[in-house]
Amino acid sequence: xxxxxxxxxxxxxxxxxxxxxxxxxxxxxxxxxxxxxxxxxxxxxxxxxxxxxxxxxxxxxxxxxxxxxxxxxxxxxxxxxxxxxxxxxxxxxxxxxxxxxxxxxxxxxxxxxxxxxxxxxxxxxxxxxxxxxxxxxxxxxxxxxxxxxxxxxxxxxxxxxxxxxxxxxxxxxxxxxxxxxxxxxxxxxxxxxxxxxxxxxxxxxxxxxxxxxxxxxxxxxxxxxxxxxxxxxxxxxxxxxxxxxxxxxxxxxxxxxxxxxxxxxxxxxxxxxxxxxxxxxxxxxxxxxxxxxxxxxxxxxxxxxxxxxxxxxxxxxxxxxxxxxxxxxxxxxxxxxxxxxxxxxxxxxxxxxxxxxxxxxxxxxxxxxxxxxxxxxxxxxxxxxxxxxxxxxxxxxxxxx
Amino acid sequence: xxxxxxxxxxxxxxxxxxxxxxxxxxxxxxxxxxxxxxxxxxxxxxxxxxxxxxxxxxxxxxxxxxxxxxxxxxxxxxxxxxxxxxxxxxxxxxxxxxxxxxxxxxxxxxxxxxxxxxxxxxxxxxxxxxxxxxxxxxxxxxxxxxxxxxxxxxxxxxxxxxxxxxxxxxxxxxxxxxxxxxxxxxxxxxxxxxxxxxxxxxxxxxxxxxxxxxxxxxxxxxxxxxxxxxxxxxxxxxxxxxxxxxxxxxxxxxxxxxxxxxxxxxxxxxxxxxxxxxxxxxxxxxxxxxxxxxxxxxxxxxxxxxxxxxxxxxxxxxxxxxxxxxxxxxxxxxxxxxxxxxxxxxxxxxxxxxxxxxxxxxxxxxxxxxxxxxxxxxxxxxxxxxxxxxxxxxxxxxxxxxxxxxxxxxxxxxxxxxxxxxxxxxxxxxxxxxxxxxxxxxxx
Numbered sequence: 001x002x003x004x005x006x007x008x009x010x011x012x013x014x015x016x017x018x019x020x021x022x023x024x025x026x027x028x029x030x031x032x033x034x035x036x037x038x039x040x041x042x043x044x045x046x047x048x049x050x051x052x053x054x055x056x057x058x059x060x061x062x063x064x065x066x067x068x069x070x071x072x073x074x075x076x077x078x079x080x081x082x083x084x085x086x087x088x089x090x091x092x093x094x095x096x097x098x099x100x101x102x103x104x105x106x107x108x109x110x111x112x113x114x115x116x117x118x119x120x121x122x123x124x125x126x127x128x129x130x131x132x133x134x135x136x137x138x139x140x141x142x143x144x145x146x147x148x149x150x151x152x153x154x155x156x157x158x159x160x161x162x163x164x165x166x167x168x169x170x171x172x173x174x175x176x177x178x179x180x181x182x183x184x185x186x187x188x189x190x191x192x193x194x195x196x197x198x199x200x201x202x203x204x205x206x207x208x209x210x211x212x213x214x215x216x217x218x219x220x221x222x223x224x225x226x227x228x229x230x231x232x233x234x235x236x237x238x239x240x241x242x243x244x245x246x247x248x249x250x251x252x253x254x255x256x257x258x259x260x261x262x263x264x265x266x267x268x269x270x271x272x273x274x275x276x277x278x279x280x281x282x283x284x285x286x287x288x289x290x291x292x293x294x295x296x297x298x299x300x301x302x303x304x305x306x307x308x309x310x311x312x313x314x315x316x317x318x319x320x321x322x323x324x325x326x327x328x329x330x331x332x333x334x335x336x337x338x339x340x341x342x343x344x345x346x347x348x349x350x351x352x353x354x355x356x357x358x359x360x361x362x363x364x365x366x367x368x369x370x371x372x373x374x375x376x377x378x379x380x381x382x383x384x385x386x387x388x389x390x391x392x393x394x395x396x397x398x399x400x401x
Numbered sequence: 402x403x404x405x406x407x408x409x410x411x412x413x414x415x416x417x418x419x420x421x422x423x424x425x426x427x428x429x430x431x432x433x434x435x436x437x438x439x440x441x442x443x444x445x446x447x448x449x450x451x452x453x454x455x456x457x458x459x460x461x462x463x464x465x466x467x468x469x470x471x472x473x474x475x476x477x478x479x480x481x482x483x484x485x486x487x488x489x490x491x492x493x494x495x496x497x498x499x500x501x502x503x504x505x506x507x508x509x510x511x512x513x514x515x516x517x518x519x520x521x522x523x524x525x526x527x528x529x530x531x532x533x534x535x536x537x538x539x540x541x542x543x544x545x546x547x548x549x550x551x552x553x554x555x556x557x558x559x560x561x562x563x564x565x566x567x568x569x570x571x572x573x574x575x576x577x578x579x580x581x582x583x584x585x586x587x588x589x590x591x592x593x594x595x596x597x598x599x600x601x602x603x604x605x606x607x608x609x610x611x612x613x614x615x616x617x618x619x620x621x622x623x624x625x626x627x628x629x630x631x632x633x634x635x636x637x638x639x640x641x642x643x644x645x646x647x648x649x650x651x652x653x654x655x656x657x658x659x660x661x662x663x664x665x666x667x668x669x670x671x672x673x674x675x676x677x678x679x680x681x682x683x684x685x686x687x688x689x690x691x692x693x694x695x696x697x698x699x700x701x702x703x704x705x706x707x708x709x710x711x712x713x714x715x716x717x718x719x720x721x722x723x724x725x726x727x728x729x730x731x732x733x734x735x736x737x738x739x740x741x742x743x744x745x746x747x748x749x750x751x752x753x754x755x756x757x758x759x760x761x762x763x764x765x766x767x768x769x770x771x772x773x774x775x776x777x778x779x780x781x782x783x784x785x786x787x788x789x790x791x792x793x794x795x796x797x798x799x800x801x802x803x804x805x806x807x808x809x810x811x812x813x814x815x816x817x818x819x820x821x822x823x824x825x826x827x828x829x830x831x832x833x834x835x836x837x838x839x840x841x842x843x844x845x
Contacts, residue, residue, distance in 0.1 A: 013738075019731035026724045030717055037713070062509045062521050113637065153625075155641045186637030223627040255509065255519045276710050278790075280717070283434060287721060290427055294728040297423045298735055305739045349720075357709040358474075 006330045020298060021338035024374055027291045028342025029349045032370035034280040036350070036362050041277040045270045050165075050200035050211075051097055052134025055088075055236050056262040058096050059227040059243055067253030071150045071219050074227075077254075078126075080246050081227060086235030087243075089131040093228045094124040094220035095203050097133065097213075098266045102203025107183040107191060109172055118172040118183065119209055120164060121202030124218035125228075130163065132230045133200060135215075138166070139179045140195030143217040150219035158185045159216045161194040167211040169196050205269055236261060291374075292381040299331065299385035310389050311396030320390040327386035328379070335378040339371050346370065403763070410764035413740065420736060421768065424729050428772025431725030432814040433779035438711075438718035439810040440784060445608070446707045449596035450536065453659075454697035457534065458666065460500075460656045461695070462487055462677055466635040467687035478703065479691050481603075482631065482652035487680075492528065496672045497658035498665065499534050502618060503527035504654050505602055506626040508581035510613070512567045522563065522580060523629065525602075525612040526621040532558070532589075534659050535601060540564075542574035542589035545617055553619025557585035561593045563613040581624065585616065598706045600697050602655050604630030607706045628653045650685075658694070670694055722814060726821040733768075733822060737761060737829035744829075749839070754830065761826035769822050773815040780806060 010017050061077075074092050081090040095102035102121055109115030123129065127145045130137060143161060151157045169178035182190045202213040219225075231239040244259045267274075303310070310323055350362030414421040448454050463471070463479035464487060470476035483491070483502075492502045503525055510522035531537065532544035545556050557580065564573055564587075573587045598607040620626060625643045634651035660666040673692045680686045695703055737744075744757055752760075784806070 016731055016735050019727050019734070023724055023727045023731065026720055026727065030720050030724070034717060060521075064509050064511065064519060152641065153643075157641075187639045188637075257521050272708070272710065275787075275790075276714075279714065283717060283721060286430055286434065287724060290430055290725060290728060293423055294427065294731065297420050298731055301417070301420055301732070301735050301739070305735075349716075353713060353716075357713055359709075359713070 003329065003333070006326065006333060010330070010333070016298060016302070017334045020295060020334050021341060023291060023294060024335055024338025024378060025342035025345050027287050028339060028370050028374050029345035030287055031284050031373065032342075032346040032366050033349050033353060033362060034284050035369065036366050037359070038277045038280050038284075040360065041273040044205070045273055045277075047201070047205075048199070049098060049266070050133075050135055050198065051262070052230055053098075053262045053266055055233055056132065056134070056228065056230045057236060057240050057243075057260060058093070058262065058265075059229065059247065059259050060257040061226065061247075061254045062257055063222055063253060064255045065253040067251070068222070069253070070222055073252045073254060074219060074222070074225060076250070076252055077227060077247060080250065081229055081243055082128075084239060084242050084246060086232045086239045088230045088232050089128040090227060090229045091125045091127075091129040091132045092219055092225050093129070094122075094218075094224045096226065096228070096262070096265055097123070097200070097202060098205055098262065098269050099203055100269055105185070107172070107185055109181075109183055111184050111188045113186060116172050116174075118164070118168045118212070120168045120212045120214040121204065121207075121209075122162075122214040122216050123202075124216045124220040126217065126219060129215050129228075130197070132228050134230060135200040136198040137163070137195050138198045139177065140193070143194055148217040148219060153221055158187075158189045158191055159218055160190075161192040161217065163195045163197055163215040164193055165197045165200050165211055165213045167199075167209065168214060169193070171212070288373075288377055292377050295331070295378055295381040296385065299327070299382045300388070303327065303385045303389040306389070307392055307396055310392040311394055314392060314394035315397040323392070324386050324390040327389050328382060331378060331382035331386070332375075335375055338378075339374055342374070343367050343371065406760050406763035407767070409760050410767045413736075413764055414767065417736060420732055424732050424768050425772045425775060427725040427728045427732075428769060428818045429775035429779055431722040431818065432773055432776030432811065433783060434721050435718045435814045436776065436780035436806055436810050437783045437787070438714050440780070440807055441787075442707065442711050442715055443807050443810075445598065445711060446701075447597065448698070449598055449600045450697060453536065456659055456661050457697055458658050458660055458669070458694040459700045460491065460658050460669075460673065461693050462673060462686070463688045463691040464650060464652065464686050465688055470688075471633075471635075477691070479693055480633065480652050481655075481704065482633065483654045483656050484650055484652050485647040485654060487676075488654040488656050490676065491656060491673065494672070494676075497660055497669055499530045499659040501528050501530040501534055501657050502654055503531060503602070503656075504621065505605060505612060505629040506621065507629050508626070510563075510567070511579040517566060522613040524580070524626075525615045526618055526626055527615055528618040530659075531615065534657065535596070538592040538594055540590045540592045541572045542587070544589055544615075550617045550619050553617040553623055555583055555585045556588045556617060558589040558591065558615040559587060560591045560611060560613055560615075564590045580614065580616070583620070583624070598701060600701060600706075601657060602630065603700075603704045603706065604655075607701075607704070622647070630655075660694075666694060722817065726818060729768075729818065730821050730825040733765065733825035734828065737826060738832075741829065741832075758827065758830040761830050762823060765819065765822035765826045769815065769819040772818060773811070776814070777806070777811055780811075 078090055078092065081087055102123070104119060104121045106117050106119050108117050125132070126148045127143060130142045142163070147159070147161060149159070164178065172178055172183060173181060178193050179196055181193050183193065184190055197213070197215070199211060200213045201210050204210060229239065229243060240259050240261065244256055247256050313323065346367060347362065353359045354361045450457065459481070460483070461479045461481060462483060464484055465471040465480055471480040472478060488502045492500055506524045506526050507521050508524055509519055511519050525531070528550050529545050529547060532539070540561065544558060545554065548554070549556050557578070559567070559573065564570060567573070567578060568576060573590060576587050577584050578587065579585070595610050599609050599611060630653065632651055632653040634649060636650040638645070638649050640646060640649060658669055660669050670692070674690060677686055677690055677692055681690070701707070748757065
């Protein structure tokens with residue numbers, strides 16, 4: 001295959017080819033970077049939260065009269081919830097995982113904020129907290145009802161023993177087991193690590209330490225309290241209705257404000273990431289579509305205006321495959337120039353996105369996807385016009401105009 | 402003459418219907434994607450209080466720990482919230498013509514109307530300047546005065562929606578309602594009011610609706626009302642009472658000052674710096690002196706109200722428009738150059754170069770306007786789709802406002818498309834115009 005005639009023809013009228021190459025280059029830059037962002041967001045959304053999201057819901061309530069007696073009333077309500085037929089476990093919590101709202105604190109391996117520091121997003125739960133979340137304990141034991149306490153309002157007293165996730169354990173004791181060790185709060189209160197949780201996400205999925213979670217054996221202050229309930233598999237919706245009914249029947253000085261599934265909470269937390277991924281997917285699809293159509297349109301147009309030359313070539317001995325090859329090779333050449341330029345543009349765009357918006361740096365292998373993808377799209381778009389060119393009859397050459 | 406050009410343009414479009422449709426589609430998609438993206442961006446980036454945005458200042462003091470900055474990502478900036486003791490001092494000093502101290506809280510609202518379920522009302526616990534400072538519009542009654550803050554007196558201002566829910570939208574001034582344990586008397590009802598972004602308190606989401614009701618600041622301490630926004634602490638301090646919390650280095654209060662002139666602002670800056678120096682002398686505020694006054698625009702920037710995602714999308718949308726325009730230019734150019742013999746014939750028959758340019762421009766205009774109209778239709782459809790998917794209650798606010806298409810964006814993208822088309826049309830006009838008409842006659 002001789003490439004010379006293609007080059008000389010391109011040199012004579014380069015404008016169209018340059019525009020196609022430019023279009024491919026821009027498209028590649030956008031597609032590669034969009035794809036990168038889409039994949040990242042999808043990975044973020046599909047991470048395992050370590051919680052039984054599908055079967056868990058929470059009940060928001062608030063004290064409404066003097067009949068509400070803090071811990072006593074909350075334990076009464078828990079009793080009601082736990083006695084429902086499809087409920088596996090229930091607890092009082094201070095915050096809902098994955099919701100964006102919660103509390104965090106730090107502990108240290110030595111007193112006076114010395115030694116290694118462990119940041120943790122803590123949840124105040126009772127002895128059923130672990131089972132309600134559906135988190136798995138890998139070392140130690142869950143706390144029992146006897147150490148669950150309710151400190152007075154505004155108290156800064158810490159619990160004597162807590163459960164932490166492996167992530168926190170690794171921050172505190174990178175070289176050995178954290179089980180049974182004592183750590184210290186900022187106010188030098190000793191805390192024993194009773195158990196290690198395999199993995200669990202806390203309140204803030206956007207936090208880079210989202211897996212740094214601790215469970216405290218504490219009945220939380222009523223101001224922030226809500227009930228967290230885990231239904232048996234498949235019974236969540238029925239239990240949500242039943243829970244609202246059952247709690248509504250008892251008037252112990254609180255009103256039920258809302259009953260909501262954890263699935264809903266997670267969906268709303270990730271709604272923005274999902275929107276971004278969807279939006280970019282649509283943009284990429286439109287972009288590939290419009291690029292393909294543009295290449296197709298221009299190629300078809302060129303073929304139709306060159307009908308006479310094609311006929312002449314055929315008349316002087318060119319085979320159909322020669323014509324087909326000629327047009328495909330021309331397209332390949334233009335596409336390749338576009339793709340090479342596009343790689344440079346993609347890297348520039350990726351660099352800009354990572355510095356201006358603190359997004360992760362573009363991974364280079366995404367370029368491969370983009371290059372192969374655009375090559376295929378471009379080839380597919382040019383194929384039909386090229387085939388039509390190869391069908392031109394040599395007799396055309398003998399006709400005038 | 403225009404009718405003739407139009408007929409030529411239509412003829413030319415009809416000769417290559419597929420190509421013409423493709424150009425219209427490319428322009429339409431470019432305009433639609435840009436319009437949708439900019440509409441979302443504008444919904445998030447509008448100035449919530451244009452008349453006063455350069456007179457209202459969020460006041461910040463760096464009271465954080467010597468060991469580490471408040472925000473590792475922005476280590477040079479002070480925290481956005483104040484401690485109780487600092488806010489109390491600044492408010493009491495009255496160094497600004499007006500200032501307001503406040504935070505978000507909540508309490509159970511027990512309506513007296515039958516059929517309305519009790520609900521957890523979101524409350525703003527605020528000093529009385531809130532209403533005049535932020536130009537809050539009243540439908541009935543008015544706010545309260547300094548005495549009500551200090552008392553505190555059991556008075557409440559309801560927003561429009563709460564008044565509709567609890568009192569059926571009547572003039573409820575003088576009526577009472579129970580919030581938590583206290584019976585409050587309604588002194589004012591607001592008109593519908595929801596500045597977006599909710600610039601005066603961005604803690605619970607930039608596009609959250611304002612609170613259901615407003616109560617005097619003094620109630621915060623008197624009732625030990627919970628903080629619904631963020632409370633951040635750095636100093637290990639033991640404490641078991643609410644008073645310990647108030648005395649702590651924990652930050653949780655919003656503080657704004659109204660400073661009408663630059664001189665006022667400079668004076669206020671000097672005042673807070675002096676205060677911080679006195680605190681440093683007393684052993685507090687271990688970090689270097691860093692107290693910043695932010696006007697509304699700066700405040701929205703500092704808090705990243707327009708999410709990075711939206712800026713990224715703007716960049717991508719503009720590049721997308723670029724692809725569409727390159728596409729259109731390529732197709733137009735091919736088409737005009739292909740029609741050169743025909744155009745040359747017109748020249749030979751006496752058409753001037755200006756006639757040719759006008760003919761090309763008419764076709765560009767026709768394609769551009771058709772693309773523009775289609776683009777607007779696509780954008781309207783796209784925005785409706787986005788609202789349908791994301792307008793549910795969990796993204797309350799931010800997507801609901803996406804009803805208004807920004808005409809500026811449509812016009813600018815359309816102008817860009819026409820400009821690109823014009824370049825694509827001028828070049829062949831110029832080339833054909835330069836060639837002697839006889840050449841085209843010969844090739845025929």
